[in-house]
Amino acid sequence: MEVILLENIDKLGSRGQMVKVADGYGRNFLLPKKMAVAATPQNRKWVEQQRVRFLKLEAKEKADAADLSTLLEDVSVSVIRKAGDKGNLFGSVTSIDIAEKLLAQGYHIDKRKISLSGPIKVLGEYTVPIKLHRDVTATVKVLVEPDEETKAKLKAAAEAQARTDAKAEAKATAAAKETSTEQVPSAEVPETATEAEEENA
Numbered sequence: 001m002e003v004i005l006l007e008n009i010d011k012l013g014s015r016g017q018m019v020k021v022a023d024g025y026g027r028n029f030l031l032p033k034k035m036a037v038a039a040t041p042q043n044r045k046w047v048e049q050q051r052v053r054f055l056k057l058e059a060k061e062k063a064d065a066a067d068l069s070t071l072l073e074d075v076s077v078s079v080i081r082k083a084g085d086k087g088n089l090f091g092s093v094t095s096i097d098i099a100e101k102l103l104a105q106g107y108h109i110d111k112r113k114i115s116l117s118g119p120i121k122v123l124g125e126y127t128v129p130i131k132l133h134r135d136v137t138a139t140v141k142v143l144v145e146p147d148e149e150t151k152a153k154l155k156a157a158a159e160a161q162a163r164t165d166a167k168a169e170a171k172a173t174a175a176a177k178e179t180s181t182e183q184v185p186s187a188e189v190p191e192t193a194t195e196a197e198e199e200n201a
């Protein structure tokens with residue numbers, strides 16, 4: 001079926017554009033959510049009349065997105081998770097988690113705008129893109145940090161590794177010292193030198 005979009009929809013089209021969509025998608029999703037209207041002659045005429053208003057709305061949305069992008073430049077969110085000895089999370093961090101943390105800081109961002117290529121599954125620092133508008137993408141810093149239990153585990157693992165490294169280093173130093181103190185055989189004295197010494201005596 002053909003519909004006229006009333007909203008900008010990623011990978012489909014922009015507001016005021018007429019597009020073809022699957023019947024089920026149009027009737028069960030776009031039309032009920034008022035994201036589009038059926039492409040009837042009457043609706044086409046109405047969209048033409050609304051074109052200037054759509055352009056102004058588009059310009060405002062883009063400007064608002066650019067302002068929000070500037071604000072988000074210095075924003076970072078921290079997510080506490082339980083993890084294993086090697087930093088692998090028990091579970092993951094998703095766009096919903098990030099959206100909730102941003103909301104707690106006063107930024108209402110739709111989780112669908114948070115462009116995670118996949119759930120975060122390892123402790124660390126991540127730069128996550130947020131598509132605020134089709135022409136404006138912001139980034140936020142996401143810190144995935146260990147809970148207290150995990151911190152204790154990681155500390156113990158690091159200390160054990162440090163002890164192992166220290167032992168290996170001590171062993172290598174001892175081996176090097178042993179090699180350097182081995183007796184080096186004295187060079188044979190040339191015959192001519194010996195004769196010269198006898199003459200001087």
